Amino acid sequence: MEKIKIITDSTADLPQEVIDKYDIEVLPLIVNINDKPYLDIVDIKLPELLRIMDEEKIFPTTSQVTPQRFYDCYKKYLEEGYKIVSIIMSSKMSGTYQSACIAKEMLETSDIVIIDSLNVTSGLGVLVIKACKLREQGLNINEIEQKIIETIPHVKSALAFERLDNLVKGGRLSKTAGAIGNILGIKLILEVKDGEMAIMDKVRGSKKAVRVINDYVNEKGIAKGETSILLHVGETDILPALREKVSEEESEFIECEVGCVVGTHSGSAAAGIFFIENY
Numbered sequence: 001m002e003k004i005k006i007i008t009d010s011t012a013d014l015p016q017e018v019i020d021k022y023d024i025e026v027l028p029l030i031v032n033i034n035d036k037p038y039l040d041i042v043d044i045k046l047p048e049l050l051r052i053m054d055e056e057k058i059f060p061t062t063s064q065v066t067p068q069r070f071y072d073c074y075k076k077y078l079e080e081g082y083k084i085v086s087i088i089m090s091s092k093m094s095g096t097y098q099s100a101c102i103a104k105e106m107l108e109t110s111d112i113v114i115i116d117s118l119n120v121t122s123g124l125g126v127l128v129i130k131a132c133k134l135r136e137q138g139l140n141i142n143e144i145e146q147k148i149i150e151t152i153p154h155v156k157s158a159l160a161f162e163r164l165d166n167l168v169k170g171g172r173l174s175k176t177a178g179a180i181g182n183i184l185g186i187k188l189i190l191e192v193k194d195g196e197m198a199i200m201d202k203v204r205g206s207k208k209a210v211r212v213i214n215d216y217v218n219e220k221g222i223a224k225g226e227t228s229i230l231l232h233v234g235e236t237d238i239l240p241a242l243r244e245k246v247s248e249e250e251s252e253f254i255e256c257e258v259g260c261v262v263g264t265h266s267g268s269a270a271a272g273i274f275f276i277e278n279y
Contacts, residue, residue, distance in 0.1 A: 007027065027069060028042050030062060046260055050268045059264075115149065126275065156275055157275075160270065160271060233270045
C-alpha cells in the first residue's frame with residue numbers, strides 16, 4: 001500500500017484532534033494585522049483576532065500560502081517516500097490553489113495530486129476527512145483524486161450570520177447583499193456554491209433561520225458513512241438548535257470553530273452545517 005500524505009491549508013478549519021487522528025499536514029495562511037503577518041492559528045488564535053476586530057476596530061487582511069512554502073512541504077514528504085494528495089480551498093476565493101500547482105510544477109513529479117475543493121472552511125474539511133478515510137481503505141492517490149472530484153458537487157452547506165459587515169469588507173459578499181442582511185433583523189442564510197459564497201435565503205429571526213437550515217439538511221440528506229461538520233464562530237443563538245439537529249443524524253459529526261483567516265471574513269457570530277448529501 002502506498003504511503004500517502006494528505007495536505008491541506010488552514011481554511012479547512014479542522015480541530016486539532018482530527019488533524020492528529022488522521023495525521024493531516026495543514027499549511028497556515030497568513031493574517032495581516034497593521035502590516036504584521038501572523039500564521040493562522042499558529043501565531044494568533046480566534047479569540048484574540050475577534051477582540052482586535054471588535055475593540056480596536058481593525059480589519060485584518062489575509063494572504064495565501066506561497067508557492068515556496070508548498071514546495072518545501074511537498075519536497076519534504078516526497079523525500080520521505082510519500083505520495084501526496086493536496087486538497088486546497090476554492091481557487092475562486094484565494095490564490096492558494098495556484099500556489100500549490102506552481103509548487104508541483106517546480107518539483108516535476110506525478111506523485112502529487114492537487115485538488116481544487118471549490119469550498120472553504122468545513123466544506124474543505126469534510127473533503128479532507130473523506131480523503132483520509134479513502135486512504136485508510138487502501139486507495140491510491142489517483143483513485144482518491146477521482147473520488148474527491150466526484151464528491152465536490154455534493155458538498156452542501158448552510159450558514160446563518162448575525163452580521164455581514166466582515167464578509168462585505170473582505171469582498172466575499174456584495175455591499176447590496178450586506179445591506180439587506182443588516183436591515184430589520186433579517187438574517188441571510190449563505191452557502192458555498194460553485195466555489196463562492198452565495199445567498200440561499202433571507203429570513204427574519206433565529207427560529208426561521210434554524211428551520212431553513214434544518215429543512216435544507218432534510219431535503220438533501222446526509223450521506224451515510226460521511227462526516228458532517230457543525231461550524232460556528234462564537235456562541236450564536238441558533239447553535240444549540242443546530243447541534244441538536246446534527247446529533248439526531250445517523251452519520252458521524254464533529255463540531256468546529258473557524259480559524260483566524262475564515263474568522264476575519266465571517267465576523268464574530270455565525271453558525272451552520274456542512275455535509276455530503278445523499279447521491
